[in-house]
Amino acid sequence: MNQSALVWLLLALMLLAANLPYLSNRILLVGPYLKDKPFAWRALELCLLAALSLSAGMLFESHVGQRHPQRWEFYAAALCLFVTLGFPGFVWRYLRRGRHED
Template identity: 50%
Template sequence: MSQSSQIAALLLLALLAANLPFLNERLALIGPRRAEKPLAWRLLELFLMYLLVGLVGLGLEQYGGQIAAQGWEFYAVTLTMFCTFAFPGFVWRYLLRRR
């Protein structure tokens, strides 16, 4: 798997993982189904998904060579990008009018 295809796969995984908390009603994506999850629980799931995707990215970086040290700026930018990826799911869950 080339490096560019690894990056594309990681971005697609991040897009999917960022929207999962808003697209289902299960606790932690595998727990019992609830009538309606509170927003705080969805945000906690979003952060856990961010950590999971980060671990996958770290594994891909380790597979490709040496892991580069990152400062707080890197994590601030990636968290912001992950929240941007979650925007379609948030809009679908909270902003669209349902009949």
């Protein structure tokens, strides 16, 4: 697989991962079902999925060639991108559908 395809695959993976916490009422996506899962659980899931997505990006980068060292600015920008990609799920969960509506 070429580098361009890996970048698009990673962006699609990040888009899916960023919206999963808002689409599922299960704790950590596989745990027990909650009628109204608190936002703290969704934020924790978002952080964990962001770390998994960054790890996948590092794996893709090492697969293509040598992995470059990154500083804090890269991780701050990547986290902002991840949160931005999760905006459609946030809107659907809290703004469009309402907080307690299922």
